[in-house]
Amino acid sequence: MMRAALAMSLPTYDRIVDTSFLDRLSRSVDLAPGVLTEFTSPAALASLADVDVLVTGWGCPVLDAAAVAAAPRLRAVVHTAGSVRGHVTPAVWERGIVVSSVAAQNAVPVAEFTLAVVLLAGKDVLGATRGYRARRARPGAPDPLNPGNPGNSENPGNPRNLGNYGATVGILSASLVGRRLLELLRPFDLELLVHDPYVPDADLRALGAEPVGLLELAERSDVFSIHTPLLPDTRGLVDARVLAALRDGTTLVNTARGAVVDAAALEAELRTGRFTSVLDVTDPEPLPADSPLWDLPNVVLTPHLAGSQGNELRRLTAAAAAEVDRLAAGLPLHHPVPHPALSRTA
Structure with a gap:
């Protein structure tokens, strides 16, 4: 059975890792306990030395040449988020390590x-809301959308464009x-x-x-x-x-x-x-x-809200776990990230 380890920041681990994700991974790989937040301490180097798959997340340490050299068995990096630019370096591809990202799910x-x-x-919900609220001070004022009905919303533009x-x-x-x-x-x-x-x-x-x-x-x-x-x-x-x-x-x-x-x-x-x-x-x-x-x-x-939040994070970890399943079964990845693609992707 392949050996896998999690590598990400502690806040990311607390945010995205739950029991179901850990159980799913453990069915396919021998999952190392804990999480790697750096790649330089003796404990981290010992973990890297026998890892086949790194399951990474936001805040993962940089996989530079030294980190790659410390992981002679590493064959795949599966990222539980979108861009891999922050932690995957050319040293990864030069070693022939495959990379996967769940950017499509995010x-x-x-x-x-x-x-x-x-x-x-x-x-025009924003404009109509402003106008509707402003009409509190003008009870009975005509509604530009429907002059015969003063009780509806207000929009300063031409109703034909609404x-x-x-x-x-x-x-x-x-x-x-x-x-x-x-x-x-x-x-x-x-x-x-x-x-x-x-x-x-x-x-x-x-x-x-x-x-x-x-x-x-x-x-x-x-x-x-x-x-x-x-x-x-x-x-x-x-x-x-x-x-x-x-x-x-x-x-x-x-x-x-x-x-x-x-x-x-x-x-x-x-x-x-x-x-x-x-x-x-x-x-x-x-x-x-x-x-x-x-x-x-x-x-x-809005506070960078559009991307995966709350229960939507489970979509990311489910997709990452599916990629680990495929690796364990000897199947090609569903969502590989080829090195040349980084010139045009986030």
């Missing part, structure tokens, strides 16, 4: 969160989250656009979306949703020019990484109030206490 709640935001944005029938949703990047979101949006009466220069147009059309350039995506979208991984060439990708191209009344959604958007340019545009933004991520994160984004009425800030 994409599910992010896409679900974004779907909810898209549909609520079509109804709703999700035929609205245009622009997806920035056909990443794992972007693709999952396109699947979730497909049953609705929406026009779907996507921009991803790394994916052939034919493949983007097969996802059910029209491929367009970045500026066209901004110009045509009622909801502009960012799903681009943060890489050197995507930092600040959504810059002042792209933000200026957004139409008045658009909703910008960012559940990817805050630094994909030029923070100064975003703040300047949001101060004008001409579009709404739902930001699950910011740059920096969290925002400084004196950032105007906290108080702007056209901004919704």
Whole structure:
């Protein structure tokens, strides 16, 4: 039976590891007790010396050349989260160690969160809520959506533009989250656009979306949703020019990484109030206490909530345990991470 060990921070261990996960792993591998939080102490080196599989999580120590050399039997790294950039180094691939990540499972709640935001944005829930609350001071005031009925919500825009029938949703990047979101949006009466220069147009059309350039995506979208991984060439990708191209009344959604958007340019545009933004991520994160984004009425800030939380973490550990099962059975991984893919993924 293969020998496996857990490697992650203690807060991560407390957050994601439960009895069912440990029992599931123990049915396939000989699981070392405890958790490795570093790879340099005598106890950690002794554990590494006879481990075949490392099951890693957020806060895993870096698997550099020294750590890899200390684990001569290591054949696989199974990550219980998304990106492996923080702990997997070229030394891992150079040794022929296979790597797996459950990024596809972590994409599910992010896409679900974004779907909810898209549909609520079509109804202008944020603006309608503000208007409805403000009408407390004006009992009997006409309702712009239905002038003959003063008891409903208020929306300052043209009622003909309100709703999700035929609205245009622009997806920035056909990443794992972007693709999952396109699947979730497909049953609705929406026009779907996507921009991803790394994916052939034919493949983007097969996802059910029209491929367009970045500026066209901004110009045509009622909801502009960012799903681009943060890489050197995507930092600040959504810059002042792209933000200026957004139409008045658009909703910008960012559940990817805050630094994909030029923070100064975003703040300047949001101060004008001409579009709404739902930001699950910011740059920096969290925002400084004196950032105007906290108080702007056209901004919704959530605390990096879209990714796996609470019971959704069980989806990640179940997928990781399934990968360990496959390794123990001599089967190929379901979710391998090839080294070249890191140039274009988070």
